[in-house]
Amino acid sequence: MSLNLVKLCVGAASVEDLASWQKGRLAEQKARGEAMRIFHATFQMPKRQAELLDGGSLYWVIKGVIQVRQRVVGFDEGTREDGSSCCLILLDTALVPVRPVPRRAFQGWRYLTADDAPKDLGHGPGGDLASFPPKLRQELLELCLI
Secondary structure, three states: OOEEEEEEOOOOOOHHHHHHHHHHHHHHHHHOOOOOOEEEEEOOOOOOHHHHHOOOEEEEEEOOEEEEEEEEEEEEEEEOOOOOEEEEEEEOOOOEEEEEEEOOOOOOEEEEEOOOOOOEOOEEOOEEHHHOOHHHHHHHHHOOOO
16 A cells, blocks of 8 residues: 655645746756756655555645645655755656645645545546636635535
C-alpha cells in the first residue's frame, strides 16, 4: 500500500496559482539550461521512501484545505540558497485536484496514509468537478455537495 505526504503550500492562493508558479520554475530552469523538474526542498529526508515511491503523492494544503496532489517520483540531495543541504522531493508535473478537505496549519510535512488521503476530483453527476472554478468548488464543499 502506498504512502503519501501532506504539506502546506505557502504563498499560493489557489491550485491555479501553484500551477502558474511551477510553470514559471520550469521555464527558468529551461532558460538556464538545467534539467527541468518540479521538486519541493525540505530539511529532512523521508525515511519511508520506498512506500512513497510505490504510487504515493504529495498533497498540497492551500488556504487551509487539501486541494491538489502531485505524484512523488523520486528523491535527490540538494543545496539551499544559503548553502545548507536539503532533500529534494521530486514531483510529477501533473497537478491532480482532489476532494477538498480542511486541514489545520502545521510545520514541515506529515505522512498521510492511503486510507486518509482525499479522493481525486473526477467526474461527478454535475460534470467534471476538477474543471469548476476554485470559488465554486469551495462553495460546494461548504454546502456538503462534494
